[in-house]
Amino acid sequence: MTSSAASQSVTHSTDGKQPETAIVVGTGIVGIACAHYLSQAGLRVTVIDQGKIAGACSHANCGYVCPSHVLPLTEPGAIGMALRSLLNPRAPFRVKPRFSPTLWNWMWQFARRCNHRQMLTAGTALQAILDASIDEYRKLIPELSLDCEWEENGLLYVLQTERGMEHFAETDRLLTEHFGVSATRIDGDGLPDFDPALKPGLAGAFHYPGDASVRPDRLNSQWTARLAERGVQFVEDCELTGVRKSSGDITALQTSQGDMKADRFVLATGAWSSHWSAAFECRLPVQPGKGYSVTMPRVEPSPRYPMLLPEHKVGVSPFANGFRLGSMMEFSGFDTTIPEHRIQQLRDSARPYLAAPVDGPAEETWYGWRPMTWDSLPIIGRLPKLANAFVAAGHNMLGLSLAPVTGRLIAELVTGQTPHLDVAPYSVGRF
DSSP states (O other), X not given: OOHHHHTTXXXXXXXXXXXXXXXXXXXXXXXXXXXXXXXXXXXXXXXXXXXXXXXXXXXXXXXXXXXXXXXXXXXXXXXXXXXXXXXXXXXXXXXXXXXXXXXXXXXXXXXXXXXXXXXXXXXXXXXXXXXXXXXXXXXXHHHTTOOXXXXXXXXXXXXXXXXXXXXXXXXXXXXXXXXXXXXXXXXXXXHHHHOTTBOTTOOXXXXXXXXXXXOHHHHHHHHHHHHHHHTOEEEOSOOEEEEEEETTEEEEEEETTEEEOOSEEEEOOGGGGGGGTXXXXXXXXXXXXXXXXXXXXXXXXXXXXXXXXXXXXXXXXXXXTEEEEEEEEEEOSSOOOOOHHHHHHHHHHHXXXXXXXXXXXXXXXXXXXXXXXTTSOOEEEEOTTOTTEEEEEXXXXXXXXXXXXXXXXXXXXXXXXXXSSOOGGGOGGGO
């Protein structure tokens, strides 16, 4: 569908004027959320994507909506872990050796921020948007009647060793003291009663009751269906190829399906955002951080709680008809392969924890490129040199968690309202 086709489905505002139009580039969960709030604000919205709706990083992640993830990736020790990974292709956090000045500049900027002070500063900015976003989900899910396996069972961090428990207890103290986020500590003897899917003999766990979870693919399909009913246009297989500009505004997007015009434009292109820095006249330092998952049929005993296994860097997501193992952070560029050893690594890493078998048939193996910024904060706001263009990108590992408030902030900025949160920490101008 071209812009001329999109312009034929026109609705009218209550004062007789035609509503403003907006094009959102990207149909991941962040793009979907932007479309929702822009449409709710009265704009006529078209969403385009070079692939399928929510077919990339939003499709088969672990589905956590997690205020407990307030600490950024830029924590002390992270850069040492990355450097050690250069010679270990099986490291769960890995930087693949390659010649890429852009990547190494990104890593330098990341390393500069791996200290206690900046960790707390970024955590404060993350907490504001994490807490607001879960509140938005609690309104959206019933309001839109989204059948997406929304559960508020919290998130369970399970530790195999006593050393792991001691180390995570320090993290829990930091979360409590600085952010007011507290967990219930569960000793190893009580774990099998708390969740029978866990093996006896584990050291213990920390349960954060304020977290929630969802099945991502069902959330995406249900939400887009509701938006389509409202009149939002979704255009798949529509690649952005260029930008037409005049006098500090974007006048049209050049796409594989022709030029598309609108009054407002939102770049929600995830890991691809840096490709558009020059065209959008701003710096968007986003690197693809590759993750993997394997989804299997339901087993018994099936996990009751979403889990993270910090010592092995693996997540476990229970669903109604199955469960998912997900993890890894690879800085390997836009690599499209799914190495079998990575999927096997997910299974092997979960095996010491789960009483249920982890070697069942794979219903789906998947990879996604997380859009990683060097300070662990998303990029949300108006583009400095283009008055009618906005960006909603760089959500790192928290796109699902942060999507609703990102969409709401974008709609507030587009319509000239005072944002309900301070957007300064997320501004593209910080780069």
